[in-house]
Amino acid sequence: MLVKRGIAVSPGVNFGPALILGTEDFRIPRQFVSVNAIETEIARLRSSLDAVCEEIAVNERLASDKLGVQYGAIFAAHLQMVSSPRHRDEIETLIREKCYSPEHASCRVFRRYTKLVQHLGDNYLAERASDIIDLEKRLLKQLLGEKREELSNLTTPIIVLANNLTPSETASLAKDFVLGFATEVGGRTSHTAILAGALEIPAVVGLGEFLSDISGGDMVIVDGNNGEVIIDPDEETLEKYRDTGERQRSMAARLASRRKIRSETKDGTRIHVMGNIEFPDEVEHCTERGADGIGLYRTEFLYLQSDTEPTEQVHYDAYCRVVKAAQNRPIIIRTLDLGADKIPRAYRYLAKEGMNPALGLRSVRLSLRDLPLFKTQLRAIFRAAVHGDVRIMFPLISTLLEWRQAKMIVGDVLEDLEERGVDFNPDIPIGMMVEVPAAALLANEFAEEVDFFSIGTNDLIQYTLAVDRSDPAVSTLYNSSDPSILRLIKMVVQAADKKNIPVTVCGQMSADLKSIPLLVGMGIRQISATPLAIPEVKEVIRHLTIARAEEITAHAMTIDVARDVDSYLRGELYKICPDLFDEEMPL
Amino acid sequence: MQESVCRQLVTVKMKQGLHLRPISEIVRIARLYECDFKITNGDRSGDAKEVYDLLELKALPKTELVLEANGDDASKLIEEIVQFFESGYKKFEEVD
Numbered sequence: 264m265l266v267k268r269g270i271a272v273s274p275g276v277n278f279g280p281a282l283i284l285g286t287e288d289f290r291i292p293r294q295f296v297s298v299n300a301i302e303t304e305i306a307r308l309r310s311s312l313d314a315v316c317e318e319i320a321v322n323e324r325l326a327s328d329k330l331g332v333q334y335g336a337i338f339a340a341h342l343q344m345v346s347s348p349r350h351r352d353e354i355e356t357l358i359r360e361k362c363y364s365p366e367h368a369s370c371r372v373f374r375r376y377t378k379l380v381q382h383l384g385d386n387y388l389a390e391r392a393s394d395i396i397d398l399e400k401r402l403l404k405q406l407l408g409e410k411r412e413e414l415s416n417l418t419t420p421i422i423v424l425a426n427n428l429t430p431s432e433t434a435s436l437a438k439d440f441v442l443g444f445a446t447e448v449g450g451r452t453s454h455t456a457i458l459a460g461a462l463e464i465p466a467v468v469g470l471g472e473f474l475s476d477i478s479g480g481d482m483v484i485v486d487g488n489n490g491e492v493i494i495d496p497d498e499e500t501l502e503k504y505r506d507t508g509e510r511q512r513s514m515a516a517r518l519a520s521r522r523k524i525r526s527e528t529k530d531g532t533r534i535h536v537m538g539n540i541e542f543p544d545e546v547e548h549c550t551e552r553g554a555d556g557i558g559l560y561r562t563e564f565l566y567l568q569s570d571t572e573p574t575e576q577v578h579y580d581a582y583c584r585v586v587k588a589a590q591n592r593p594i595i596i597r598t599l600d601l602g603a604d605k606i607p608r609a610y611r612y613l614a615k616e617g618m619n620p621a622l623g624l625r626s627v628r629l630s631l632r633d634l635p636l637f638k639t640q641l642r643a644i645f646r647a648a649v650h651g652d653v654r655i656m657f658p659l660i661s662t663l664l665e666w667r668q669a670k671m672i673v674g675d676v677l678e679d680l681e682e683r684g685v686d687f688n689p690d691i692p693i694g695m696m697v698e699v700p701a702a703a704l705l706a707n708e709f710a711e712e713v714d715f716f717s718i719g720t721n722d723l724i725q726y727t728l729a730v731d732r733s734d735p736a737v738s739t740l741y742n743s744s745d746p747s748i749l750r751l752i753k754m755v756v757q758a759a760d761k762k763n764i765p766v767t768v769c770g771q772m773s774a775d776l777k778s779i780p781l782l783v784g785m786g787i788r789q790i791s792a793t794p795l796a797i798p799e800v801k802e803v804i805r806h807l808t809i810a811r812a813e814e815i816t817a818h819a820m821t822i823d824v825a826r827d828v829d830s831y832l833r834g835e836l837y838k839i840c841p842d843l844f845d846e847e848m849p850l
Numbered sequence: 851m852q853e854s855v856c857r858q859l860v861t862v863k864m865k866q867g868l869h870l871r872p873i874s875e876i877v878r879i880a881r882l883y884e885c886d887f888k889i890t891n892g893d894r895s896g897d898a899k900e901v902y903d904l905l906e907l908k909a910l911p912k913t914e915l916v917l918e919a920n921g922d923d924a925s926k927l928i929e930e931i932v933q934f935f936e937s938g939y940k941k942f943e944e945v946d
Contacts (some may be wrong), residue, residue: 340874
């Protein structure tokens with residue numbers, strides 16, 4: 264049994280056989296072969312290798328004849344790699360000495376070479392790694408023949424393990440059979456996190472290197488509550504997790520039955536609980552849990568789905584679907600918030616290699632630089648706003664000048680739409696995300712100009728405490744209860760109150776139940792959380808009075824270290840709604 | 851049987867360095883010969899009959915490489931490889 268710790272990004276617990284994505288495009292059915300079968304298996308390997316060589320040779324001839332010798336040479340190199348005696352020997356040694364199946368042995372050898380090439384440091388050469396992966400796939404295809412199980416056609420549930428999920432990899436997955444995700448890299452806003460959240464299956468990311476310790480088919484537990492992945496668990500551990508899963512399902516059912524009850528405090532103050540979404544389909548996940556609207560509609564997926572820029576129509580169609588599904592509830596659309604790490608091919612030229620992406624050209628900064636891209640999105644939003652209560656917010660605003668620039672572009676877009684004579688709604692609220700300390704510090708000035716604030720706690724914490732939450736070495740510093748964070752939030756709420764404009768809190772903090780009394784006590788009346796957390800957030804609110812929440816906040820603000828704030832809030836939450844926790848449930 | 855070691859210095863002139871296509875040609879030529887053939891780039895050294903080894907040399911444009919062949923047909927191999935580094939590689943460059 265091996266326990267790996269990472270970052271929990273999507274709650275819940277599940278277990279099942281592992282599927283290693285990327286290197287395995289289909290499942291490898293078995294890891295070992297019996298000692299007696301070794302010679303037969305080696306013969307099978309050799310004939311598969313020969314078949315692959317033949318395949319490549321055909322491609323080489325075709326490429327050389329049709330395209331020229333310089334193209335054929337790539338296939339020639341592939342052929343040389345596969346036919347190299349050293350390469351063959353390495354695979355055969357693994358079969359002979361470790362009784363690995365040819366599939367498993369080939370996987371290991373290819374994977375080692377892939378790693379070598381990836382780490383060459385030169386971009387052009389490192390890209391050759393994909394050639395090697397391709398060779399591995401060819402060979403596996405040969406070896407497995409008809410036995411292979413395509414990812415798009417899985418018949419048994421699996422836990423997906425990967426270095427990092429890419430959109431194209433996940434696109435082909437038969438999602439009904441995915442029980443959980445675990446990845447080596449990635450943070451709370453990685454593609455895996457977003458996807459798992461949307462599919463509502465448990466996920467843990469940022470586990471560090473672990474794929475070499477595991478083989479396809481091994482039993483794996485993904486604990487999305489505690490951020491743990493357990494490889495090859497013992498029976499006792501497995502039993503414990505079976506119970507936990509059971510308890511979670513019954514709790515969810517209980518909360519679901521109360522979804523229609525209004526979200527207000529015991530003393531009758533309305534607190535709007537909204538949902539964070541990524542895909543239009545998720546609106547339903549929110550409404551069926553009794554959400555009061557969509558507090559954060561992330562639009563990045565529109566850009567990540569393909570390598571080409573989404574057209575105005577693509578934007579418009581997506582927004583209209585959300586508007587329709589939300590049935591007149593408010594929707595806050597956040598404009599492009601891509602970090603340099605997620606920039607699709609089309610914009611990569613704008614991101615300088617080797618710079619610090621978190622502090623670089625991302626988010627609204629990218630939008631302000633690439634005006635056609637920005638305007639396309641804005642036009643679609645104003646057009647979709649004809650059909651419902653749509654609002655816009657700009658992410659990562661750091662200075663007043665940026666805000667004013669963005670507003671000016673809005674003005675241009677409205678003029679364009681006017682000229683085009685299409686239907687659009689020019690009078691919609693336009694706000695900003697507060698996720699840079701600079702913006703929080705100038706909240707009074709911003710409050711003069713914006714229609715609303717939305718506090719993005721994830722980035723606010725990262726930038727305030729100067730900590731990358733996806734880096735396990737420093738991630739313990741990342742804490743939403745840090746006194747510095749509480750003070751910044753308080754500043755924003757006070758500034759908003761003075762101008763009587765609304766403030767929403769989105770980000771992980773708003774799904775963290777112990778923070779709910781604190782936020783309400785600070786004066787927050789709108790909370791936007793991941794859909795899965797909505798029932799519990801509402802439950803906490805219904806157990807709360809404003810007076811009690813204010814007391815909790817007042818006391819929390821006097822504590823000077825995050826850890827103590829945390830334990831104080833946890834204790835208070837337990838007092839407020841003990842029935843949310845049964846004895847074994849982790850707080 | 852006479853043992854002969856043959857050494858020669860060459861410069862990488864390929865626009866993208868010693869990448870997959872020229873590597874493939876070097877390996878093709880090398881495998882036609884009996885002798886051992888090693889290429890060295892600073893502290894990295896590899897068997898020139900193996901694609902992976904040559905990729906690992908990380909030979910960028912303008913790098914100086916040491917060719918070292920050991921065996922009966924060593925001098926003939928080196929001659930052919932030197933010619934490739936001089937001009938033969940051009941056939942394998944991008945057409946653009």
